[in-house]
Amino acid sequence: MENKSDFFKGFDKDSIITIMALALPAMIENILQVLIGVVDTYFIGKIGTEAIAGVGVTNLIMNIYIAFFLALGVGTTAIVSRNIGANNIENANNAVRQSIIMALGIGIVFGMINFIFSKNILILLGAEERVIQYALPYFFSVAVPSVFLCLMMILSSSLRGAGDTKTPMKIAIISNVINIILDYILIFGIFNFNGLGILGAGIATTISRIVGVILLLRKISSDKTKIYINILDKWHIDKDILKSITKIGLPAAFEKLIMRFGQLVYGGMIIKIGTEAYAAHNIAGTIETFSYLPGMGFGVAAATLVGQNLGAKKTDEAHKIGLISYFLATGFMVAVGAIFYVFAPLLAGLFSEDLEVIDLVVKVLRIIALVQPFLCITLVITSVLQGAGDTKFPMYSTFIGIWGVRVLGVYILGIKLNMGLVGVWLAISIDIIVRGIILMIRFVKGKWKEIKIE
Template identity: 65%
Template sequence: MNEFTKSVYKFSKFDKVKNIFFLAIPAIIENISHVFIGVVDIYFVSKLGTEAIAGVGITNLTMNVYIAFFMAFGIGTTALVSRHIGANEKEKASYVLRQILLMNLFIGIIIGFTNLIFSKKILLFLGADAKTLESAIPYFLAVSVPSIFLSMNIILSSALRGAGNTKTPMNIALIANLTNAILDYILIFGILNFNGFGILGAGLATTLSRVISMIFLFQKITNKKSEFYISILESWKLDFISAKAILKLSLPAAVERLIMRSGQVVYGSMIIKIGTEAYAAHNIAGTIESFSYLPGMGFGVAAATLVGQSLGKEEKENAQNIGLISYFLATIFMVIIGIIFYIYAPELAKLFTKDDFIINQVVKVLRIIALFQPFLAITLVITSALQGAGDTKFPMYSSLIGIWGIRVLGVYILCVKLEYGLPAVWAVYAMDIVVRGIILMVRYLYGDWKNVEIK
């Protein structure tokens, strides 16, 4: 019986599996809601034309780089809060969250001003042509300048998850989704005597839904009946010693996300050069693919939370078992989704476009995606488990190898030099996922991540 089988066997007690599902299912539903926000935006924006789809896509490339920093602090928040909650140190968890919110506020403001001042230059750098630029700028400004609301959502939700509450972020995400859908229709196309704002309306709808969800999250986190809470009356002065400790944990996660997102920007700009139709197909396929991430992300949340809490209780073996069984459960769901992608690829593509060339490209990509779901599950769940334990450096190294050593270089050779087209882009993507998945699993099974100290 190998190490993985032993861990699954030892951890197969119903109550522990139930705890994983208790955290994972609301997280999956929350992630579905976030995905639907993007799907709804793409659906409505697609009615405005191919250039509008490309405009949203190129904006999202840039936003993903900025989100890397927000997500890094979210990872740090989950790791620190879960460890302190596991050790029954709620006051420390509250103090750490206040420090992270202050740091995040500062970063969010800087990013917002950067986007406001350099919006056109950023989009031109990414390879936007005149038509794409015309569509991209209004959406970019509406979404990226007030990105502080997105960052606050990420931190507050991460804190609640770290405390073991995944239901509240789920409920608030559902509210935000419904709000975004309603506002999308009204602000893009108009209603009654109001003519709507076109693509600008899509950006405004997204931002307004984030403002509303942030208000609900902040209300929950300041409620004394919550799992733990922060008081607005307590000191909000930045503690540089605590800030240094938080950065030590979060910075590798930020670099890991930056490596990933900047790599996506680079090879995304290469795809733009293939042609607008290929890039539109790439974005449609990516939107559909995001559904396959949902189980991995949900069980990754459960793994990060329970691994952190188990280590806080000094239960190291249990911490390792949690990560492995979470991966096993996520893989079952993701393989099923992969099968659906493979069989129903044409029907899924036709939901977003009637262009035969784009449909053909999307179908080829979806069938490539279907084949590497077990390895994708590793990159999602095991990475989260390691980060929940405070081991944020190793995922950073694996991303550097996979994104830049395999994906960017591979796309440059196969698509720019040899001109093999969009399916080759995703074949390289699959190779990256497989290599990183193997590296991460070896680390998890035999690494010393269980001994990482968090203060």
């Protein structure tokens, strides 16, 4: 166990600058993704309510796929960063090649499943016939070619593992701008072109992802990055590296799935509380997303630098990077929390005119504001552990937090004790605090430094 006097050791200016240089582009990329999602929803909302529902039901299945894509990205970042730190560039390059092979395999398999069972999947998710009519074109144009999303996420993770967060940010800007322009043209039409409606929205999304993949491949095929892949070389499957990626990535996938299924269960409980409560819950959750962005950005920086320092056998430096990343992210997130607390009525009023909904959103936002330091732990320290290859422990903590605290707490406080949406968010906050404490104890004990990556 680390000496307590070493807990705050080494908070130097150079480390802060290094972390900020990686974190800020990742934060900007995340902010853009959120804003683009808002723009997409705005355009699709012009088509009609059924169109929004069709996109929503498609995203339910895409979120499950994304859990696996993210997990593959976690494994890729961990192995690439560890090998970059050890100055073993050839192994890092090989890890990227194997990740691309795996991304192609997973993406194609999911695409075939979507193509063959598209309508069955939508019916299984509870979509009504009038919603399915809108969902099917979007589902086909987004979910079937999901291989491009998988490749984009893996290639971005590879560059981040090598310490390059600026390129994924720049390419995200380009692909998202393309998405907005094509959204408008393909949904509504231009000149003599009448537009394709919701199908156009799906095509725009997929084209923007294809452009992103091409630009990312072009980057890693140049000699301007620490990793270099010649796509014309003879490729082969390396079972050992694939096994390592899977060993690291699968727990991260299960962690996301545990979270998603838990959200579905307590989401159903919130619906039973009432329409106003469910509307307020979704509004508060949308606003809360902005508080995640700093934690996610610093989490990317922490995962990269921790992996590189462990590869270079600098365990003390890895510990320091993790701790500085947490405190920097906490500063940003507490500031966002203060905005939530002070301007809660104004923020709630932007999304609803219903006084009951506004009142509930205000109460929830002020609860959210108070747990930002613990929420930051669940984001940054989880990334630190995953960057070190310690993905099982975050999975266990998420299982305990979501199912042992959150789902049970929502039922007891929200339903049984009749505390409504306030009880729901108190349960969510208790889960965040419990998981935060568990994860920080794991970090301080330092067992993650001993994880071996082949």
